[in-house]
Amino acid sequence: MTANGNRQGLGDIKITGSGSSGGGTFNQVKIMGDAEISSTADCGLFKCLGTAQVNGSLIAETASVNGTLNVRENLQGGLLKSQGEVSVSGDLQLKSISINGELAVGGNVSSDFVKINGGLRAASGQTEELLVRGVVEVPGMLNGELVEIKMYGPSRIGELVGAKITVKKGLEIPLIGKMTSHYDGGELSAESIEGDVVYLENTKAAVVRGRRVNIGSGCEIGLVEYTDEFKQDTAASVGRFVRLG
Incomplete structure (x- = not known):
């Protein structure tokens, strides 16, 4: 897991509507709509307004969900706030x-x-x-x-x-x-x-x-x-x- 404060220079993911992305290490992941991430995602902020599926683990310093989040492996990190449904297989x-x-x-x-x-x-x-x-x-x-x-x-x-x-x-x-x-x-x-x-x-x-x-x-x-x-x-x-x- 990337340590706090060491995310300078990392890219962001922003998906609006329907879309998909590969996994990796990011500063922020923002989803507004319906999105699928193909493997493990490690980020400072994970924000979902809609439906998100992570086909791996999700590592996030802060995760905010308004809708539905499905993580196929493990979920770890700092803070999770959710209005809706969160499911974690691991x-x-x-x-x-x-x-x-x-x-x-x-x-x-x-x-x-x-x-x-x-x-x-x-x-x-x-x-x-x-x-x-x-x-x-x-x-x-x-x-x-x-x-x-x-x-x-x-x-x-x-x-x-x-x-x-x-x-x-x-x-x-x-x-x-x-x-x-x-x-x-x-x-x-x-x-x-x-x-x-x-x-x-x-x-x-x-x-x-x-x-x-x-x-x-x-x-x-x-x-x-x-x-x-x-x-x-x-x-x-x-x-x-x-x-x-």
């Missing part, structure tokens, strides 16, 4: 991610900060801070220091691990999506959830472990293991709870 490794729409990653997501209003789908993920308002589907491990999920649809996580974990049902219908009189705020299914401080609503899990565990309404938990504090809402089901230490 791994995603960025410093900061902000999505209004959907992020779909075939491999692992790694980022310091992730904020999503919409949907997150990935094989696994590791973040410092994860904020989701919408739907999460991660069949593997999702690990974050701070994890806050407000559900607006069915979600699934294999293993959820973090320091502070908060899972809540959505309290109102978001502007996107269909109105329904039977809306219940969504539900999270997980094999295991482990954190220092854990608060859950509308969650089904085999095992929940933590120092302070609060099982809220709509939960069905097989086993809770805690060390300091355990609370259970009257509208929650817990098969067994054990204080450790």
Whole structure:
């Protein structure tokens, strides 16, 4: 990846309408319309207003998408902001991610900060801070220091691990999506959830472990293991709870 500040003299790509380009190292890549890049692109700025497909990896210090971006291999770099859909067949490794729409990653997501209003789908993920308002589907491990999920649809996580974990049902219908009189705020299914401080609503899990565990309404938990504090809402089901230490 080209280091910051070493892009002087590099060319730019600008595609308006429908077009294509080869890959390479650039200062800026700007797409307004429908474009295809034939191989890996390494750039300081990647900006897409429309639809873009990269038939390789995309390396960008800043990526801005208003529309649809499809990366056939990996996406890595600094900042990603998107209004629309971003799909990555391989791994995603960025410093900061902000999505209004959907992020779909075939491999692992790694980022310091992730904020999503919409949907997150990935094989696994590791973040410092994860904020989701919408739907999460991660069949593997999702690990974050701070994890806050407000559900607006069915979600699934294999293993959820973090320091502070908060899972809540959505309290109102978001502007996107269909109105329904039977809306219940969504539900999270997980094999295991482990954190220092854990608060859950509308969650089904085999095992929940933590120092302070609060099982809220709509939960069905097989086993809770805690060390300091355990609370259970009257509208929650817990098969067994054990204080450790």
